[in-house]
Amino acid sequence: MTTTRIHDVAKSCCSSHGDLVYKIQPLSAADSKKLFFKRIFDCEEKCPLNLKEASDNILKKCGGLPLAINAISSMLATGKTKEEWDHLRLSIGFARGKNSDIDTLDYILSLSYFDLPLYLRSCLLYLTMFPEDYEIEMQRLVQRWISEGLIHGEAGRDLIELGETYFHELVNRSLIQPVDIGYDGKASRCRVHDTVLDFLIYKSTEENFCTMLSSHVKSDSRVRRLSLMENEDPGSVEQLDLSHARSLFAFGFTRKYFPSLVNLNALRMLDLHGCRRLVNHHIKDIGRLFQLRYLNISWTAINELPRQIGDLEYLETLDASFTGLVELPESVTRLKRLARLFVPAKIKLPDEIGNMNSLQELWDINPFKQSLNFLEELGKLTNLRNLRIIWDSDGSDDASYKGKELVSSLCKLDASNLRTLHIEFYLTEREATLIRHPFFPALNSIREIQLRSGKLCWISKCLLSFANLQSLHIIGDTEIKQRDLDMVGSIATLLEFKLRYCRCVGPIIIGRGFPQLQKLAFYYSYMQLTFEVGAMPNVKKLDFSIHLKSFKSAGGGFDFGIQHLSSLASIRVTISCDGARAAYVESTERSFRSMAEANPNRPTLEITRELTEDMLE
Structure with missing residues (x-):
């Protein structure tokens, strides 16, 4: 038996006859308690009531890791007073030199840390800027790594792709926990285990990598990176010398206090994502941040950018998605280094966008909100690699003219560097004529379609004409018939197919087709569904979201034939319980367990209940 933290090492140790890797899961809550209390009191029943709350909090920090549980319980074995437990609960981290088990845990994490190449150590330490238990989006993290100069690629190397490689390597080394794993087996988010985060915070403080006010930083310390968590003391922020700060991350900050941008001349990264109470005047001095590479104002109340934003000649990423912005100032076209621009769908963009020839990613624009000049200029962005558009003409009189100009520009981009084109369609029957072949060409870059x-x-x-279509998502109160599913099944390149809030007319039988599909999802879509023998030979993930009361009235049963999906690895079921009887919810869960057990692959099954407060007795 070979044990390792690195998944690739485990796979390389397997024979060519099959995958024999066993991935150890964290202990369940019950087993964690059993291990924890056995070490201290011999059993849970002997634990004093006044220590129960502290023990629950301590176990949460351990996260089901046996080594962490053993280490912490060893410390408590000689100190059982409530004060001692509460002290440990509040200060739990790395009490160096006080206990051999803690030193062992510290040593193991140090070993993993120093085993990393230098470039990955910096990327890992950077995770201390996020709060505990925070789900960190890979895309956002990689963009920040780039703006901080933590990713160094050879000339011509795509830094986004290289950053994603770094991210997956940290997952592979079990230093970050993968979240939201896609059909390709790769995570799009991550979380840092509390124990690992404690260690990283210690290293970060030791190297003055990142400053957190909760670490009781000295007011005379030189701040390089500042992470402001919610409910920080304004007085503590005012005492800091931020003249050398390279990064500022405000998490959930309110408008009561926000540091002035006037003296932050060295700032390269400003992330205000989710600070919903921040408004226009908080960024009125943004034009003074001449070194700024990254600006994120998504999910804020900011609805206007100052004209001086065009002075930020080094800006590479501007994320203004999910804001109230209705127009970008003309000055943004002077941002010659801007590579990534993310905006809300209803925004009006400047006509001279063709001047921004460094753009590589552009999300989410509605071409029908733009001028004809803009649509012509769009075709000049020959370095564009990732484009997301919203096709919603909303019945405008010039939809046909704009549609033709858009298609012309898309053809130019498709012939250049465009790799991924994502289109969301909002169609009426009249508008549907605009996208019928041959008016809408079979672009090679089209990877994702949402209807x-x-x-x-x-x-x-x-x-059927899109040769590289990989993902299809149908959303809304739309009727789906058997012939529709047969048509989708004939798309040979399709890897992901999702139906959300759709109505399937009559019984749906899936037999042939879907040769490469990896993930199938039905979200609150009512159907009578059957998988036949040999169906979907490569599907690995199956997602169901069921509104149980409506599902029952649709006449569908629960014998879907899941056992016929020969490559199935995981099933996720979300049951909306409102209006359904408890006995029916339980029988539904039993049915899914039976189907999972009947599949020879023994796929993992995750069942979640929603709206249980409205479930009938």
């Missing part, structure tokens, strides 16, 4: 309103049959011929 948010309209009928699937309106774009079926178009879908």
